[in-house]
Amino acid sequence: MKIAGGGPVIPNFGQGSSCVTGNHAFCWGWVREHWSDTLGPALAQHVELTAIAVGIGFAIAFPLALLAHRFHKLEHPFSIVAALLYTIPSLALFQLLVPITGLGLTTVEVALTSYTLVILLPNIVTGLRSVPPDVIEAAQGMGLTRLQVLTRVELPLAVPAIVGGLRIAVVSTVAIGTIAGIEVTTKGLGYPIFNALQDPTPFKTEIYSAGALAVALALAADALLVGLRRLLVPWARRAA
Amino acid sequence: MNETRAAEIVFDHVTKQYAGRHAAAVNDLSLEIPAGTFCVLVGPSGGGKTTALKMVNRLIPFDSGEIRIDGRNIDDLPLTELRRGIGYVIQQVGLFPHMTVGDNIGTVPRLLGWRKTRIEERSRDLLDLVGLEPGDAKRYPAQLSGGQRQRVGLARALAADPPLLLMDEPFGALDPITRFRLQTELLRLHDEVGKTVIFVTHDIDEAIRMGDRIAILREGGVLAQYDTPDAILAHPADDFVAKFIGEDRALRRLALRTLASVELESDTGAASDTLRVPPTTTVRNAVSLMLEAKTDQVVVADGDKELGVFRLADAGELL
Numbered sequence: 001m002k003i004a005g006g007g008p009v010i011p012n013f014g015q016g017s018s019c020v021t022g023n024h025a026f027c028w029g030w031v032r033e034h035w036s037d038t039l040g041p042a043l044a045q046h047v048e049l050t051a052i053a054v055g056i057g058f059a060i061a062f063p064l065a066l067l068a069h070r071f072h073k074l075e076h077p078f079s080i081v082a083a084l085l086y087t088i089p090s091l092a093l094f095q096l097l098v099p100i101t102g103l104g105l106t107t108v109e110v111a112l113t114s115y116t117l118v119i120l121l122p123n124i125v126t127g128l129r130s131v132p133p134d135v136i137e138a139a140q141g142m143g144l145t146r147l148q149v150l151t152r153v154e155l156p157l158a159v160p161a162i163v164g165g166l167r168i169a170v171v172s173t174v175a176i177g178t179i180a181g182i183e184v185t186t187k188g189l190g191y192p193i194f195n196a197l198q199d200p201t202p203f204k205t206e207i208y209s210a211g212a213l214a215v216a217l218a219l220a221a222d223a224l225l226v227g228l229r230r231l232l233v234p235w236a237r238r239a240a
Numbered sequence: 241m242n243e244t245r246a247a248e249i250v251f252d253h254v255t256k257q258y259a260g261r262h263a264a265a266v267n268d269l270s271l272e273i274p275a276g277t278f279c280v281l282v283g284p285s286g287g288g289k290t291t292a293l294k295m296v297n298r299l300i301p302f303d304s305g306e307i308r309i310d311g312r313n314i315d316d317l318p319l320t321e322l323r324r325g326i327g328y329v330i331q332q333v334g335l336f337p338h339m340t341v342g343d344n345i346g347t348v349p350r351l352l353g354w355r356k357t358r359i360e361e362r363s364r365d366l367l368d369l370v371g372l373e374p375g376d377a378k379r380y381p382a383q384l385s386g387g388q389r390q391r392v393g394l395a396r397a398l399a400a401d402p403p404l405l406l407m408d409e410p411f412g413a414l415d416p417i418t419r420f421r422l423q424t425e426l427l428r429l430h431d432e433v434g435k436t437v438i439f440v441t442h443d444i445d446e447a448i449r450m451g452d453r454i455a456i457l458r459e460g461g462v463l464a465q466y467d468t469p470d471a472i473l474a475h476p477a478d479d480f481v482a483k484f485i486g487e488d489r490a491l492r493r494l495a496l497r498t499l500a501s502v503e504l505e506s507d508t509g510a511a512s513d514t515l516r517v518p519p520t521t522t523v524r525n526a527v528s529l530m531l532e533a534k535t536d537q538v539v540v541a542d543g544d545k546e547l548g549v550f551r552l553a554d555a556g557e558l559l
Contacts, residue, residue, distance in 0.1 A: 138334025141297055141406075142348050142396075143323030156338045235338045235380045 020205070027205045038192055038206075043213050045187040049180070050173045050221070052109055057116025057169060064117075065124035066150075075125060082118040090115070090176045094184050105187060108180040115176060116169040123165025127158030160236060163229040167222050174218040178210075189214045246275040246436045247310045247403035249296065254305035256291055256461070265291045266302065266461035273453070275310075275403075278430050278437045280451035282444060283484070288461030289440045293406050296438065297326045309404065324348050327397030327405040327435075331412045333389045335381040341367075341392050342377030348400040366395035369432075371425060387418040394426070398433070407439045411446070423449060444485055448473070448492055456481055470496055474559070490559055495524035499540045502558060504548025514549075516541045527555050 019027035031039065068075040088096070093111045101107040131154050139149045181190020189210045196206040251271040257264045266288040273279045281289040294300040296307055298319060307314045314322055335344050345366055346359040354362070364374055370391040381389055390410060397405055410426075411419040427450065430437060441447055447454050448469045456464040456472070458480050465477040473493040476482040485492065500519035515538040517526055526538055536552040 132332070132334070134330060134332035134334040135336060136334075137299070138328065138330060138393075139336070141299060141323060141326075141328035141330070141334075143320040143351060144347075145320055148351070153336060153338075233338070235340075235382065 020203075023201060023204055025204055026208055030205045031209050039209055039213060042187075042189045042192055042210060043217065046174065046177055046189045046214065046217060049105075049108060049112065049177045049188045050170060050217075053112035053173050053177070054116050054166065054169050056109070057113045057120055058166070060113070061117050061120035061124060065121055065128065068121070068125050069128040069154075078121060082121055085114050086118040090179050091182070094180060094182075098184065103183075104185055108177070108185050108187070112173050112177060112180070116173055119169040119172065120162075120165045123168075124158065124162050127161025127165075128154050130161060131157045159232050160229060163225055163232070167225045170221045170225065171218045174214055174221065178214050189217075245401060245403040246434055248275040249273040249279075249404065249436060249438065250308045251292070252306050252308065254292070254295065254302050254307060256288070256295065256300065256302040263460045264288075266295070268305070269457075269461065269463055270305075271455055271463065271466060273436060273438065275436055276434050278427075278439065278450060278452045280439045280441060280447040280454045281457060282441055282447040282451075282454055283457035283464070284459060285442065286459045287457035289442075289457050290408055291461070292457070293408055293438055293440050296404075296406055297323050297328060320351075324351055324400060325402050325404070327399075327402040329390075329393050329397045329405065329407040329410045331409040333381075333393040335389055335392055335396070337381050339380075340377060341372075341379050341381070341384070344381070344392055345377075345396045345399050347396060352400055362399060363395075366398055369398070369429065370395045386414055387422060390414065390422060394429075398435075403435060405435050405437045407437060409440055409442070412441070412443075419446075426450070445492075448485075448496070456484060458484075491524050491527070493559060494527060494555060495522045497523050497558065499523060499526055499547075499550055502550065502554070504540055504550055505554075506548050514539050518542060519547060523550075523555055523558060526550060527552065 017027065017029050020030050064078060068078050090111065093114070094107060097107045097110055101110055135153060135157075136149060139153050144152065177188050178190035178193065181188050181192070181194045183194070185191070192206050192210040196203045249271075250273070251269045254266055254269045255264055256266040263286075269288075269292060271279075281292060283289050291300055295302050296309075296314065298314060335341075336347070339347075342360070342363045345363040346354075349359045349362060363377055367374055367376055372388065372391055372395070376384075376388070376392075381392070384392065393410070397407075411422050414422065423446065439450055441450075451469055453466065454469055454472055455466045458464045464484075465472055465481045470493060472481065473485060473489045473496075476485060476489070482489070498519060499517065499521050502523060515529060515533050515535055517529060517538050517540060519540050519542055521529075521540075530536060530538060530552050538550050540547045540550055
């Protein structure tokens, strides 16, 4: 029934409450009972899955964006590769990677990271480009070096666009990450859903609770980033 | 604030041609700007005045000739050192939106490694100098009006006490009332801090009002005339200059003088209904007032004290 070991045998129709045995819409009792062995770990894994993908994606996208900003010729090839990557359906991308990186976390992270790159790279470049030309001219005219223009003017002014890119990247990684639970890994919130779907009569509570947790995680991460932006961009907040 | 540093600027046969353009942007420009002079570059668009200005801080490279500041060729100076020693003010101001007013003003001092307390002190002094409140230091550019922003731009340019200010149509985007007020304050500031200023405008009125010297550039970047406003208005070098300064040049000349600076006929018991004007009135305005009142004389009076009589015919003698 399962493609990989490690998860509890769910649903356990043998000894559950009438809610569980009757497969009602939503059983709080089951959620409480299996928080520590199923949902909690899955949530933690999903956070890790997302953080690694966005973290590595940012670490790759940031220097690439600086290169594209500095050498305009690079932007076009970058965006073509990114666009192509994004057109591959995520389920297909996971399957394409399996022969190369095998079943497991590596495949998931490679795919998720690719998607974050596609989102982050253009956002960072756009942010760097959005600085008004008169601001750059004033900076150069006052004797800032090219590096100082980048670090003291362009990067701070790109922060709103960069955080905007991170928000999209995080939310979509949380969502796409659940698909990874299908046939690729037992980690994350996708696996309980996939597991439930394996049964001829899928266990509703497990699907709904894991799905709701994914939505909650996406919303919480997004709120966190909005807060981060408010912290980093006081000048836009105080603007009239 | 006792700032008297000023630099002499010399353009020595400077030429610049943009790639793909037939006419030169600046054509064999030679100009000597004595230290402390308020020099205005004026002319129609395509005259190369902004190009000439931006050559001085090397934002635009030129093809031949040289520019010297206090005798030193600008190409011999490291680029950042050259620019940090020149105040630069542009029409769109270019304040850093992510920095407070105080931090904007402290930009060049920070680059020069000044201590924090000295930068803050300097920033406070400059806010006062340009007519802003000390509390404005904590505000962001987005919270300021256009006029306030340009005041901050001016303060930022003056921060490291540069001997030279380059101003590229600094008041071009402001409404007429704000522009007039800032012009007046810049003139006061120039008297106070005594720096060399190179000021670009396309507005001949502004040029006449602001400049100790005016350089008129024509299309193709050719210098048409370089002289004091009075000399240019009295003796335009050619038809182009005459047309550019306008057919009312005699009146513009009269606007350069006030009644305080002309010889008045000692009061000869003028009729009580004669027009009375203060000595700060320009001769041009006095003439206008006489024409309006259909009279040919005004009594110049400082409060109750009558200084003398000025007649319509006297105005012609001044030209």
